[in-house]
Amino acid sequence: MQTVPLQLSDVIYNAATQSFEALVTVHDDRDSRSYACAINAPITMAFEDAAEGLATQAMRRHTHGRSRNAHLPAAMTPRRPNRLAGLRRMTIDKFATLRPRAA
Incomplete structure (x- = not known):
């Protein structure tokens, strides 16, 4: 069994998802790849x-993902790239809103 050096960076506990998260870099003889990993676990x-x-x-992602990465489809563009483009920009007159409070 071959030993591959790993580097764990920024290990945090995400209380919202109750999981440990980290950026793990795998260094092998060909190159280095980083993976965002998370495991569900209690804080204890x-x-x-x-x-x-x-x-x-x-x-697991490094060894099993190498054969599949070459055949991944191209990323699709979102169907609604800018949802707020059609909304009218609202302007607020600050002096008009503060004038009643000044009296």
Whole structure:
């Protein structure tokens, strides 16, 4: 089994999703790739266990994703790129709104 160096950056706990998140960089003989990884876990989980789970996820994505990345379809453009383009810009006269308070 070959050992591949990993680098975990910015490991945080996201309380909203109750998960540990990190940017994991995998360095192999060809190149280096970074993966945004997240594992669902309670905040009481030990850091070493969370780091191991994040590293496992990154390695799984690194080894299994190489063959599929070459055949990914091109990103589609959104159907409504600018939803607010048709809305009229509203202007507010600041002096007119503050004038009643000055009296």
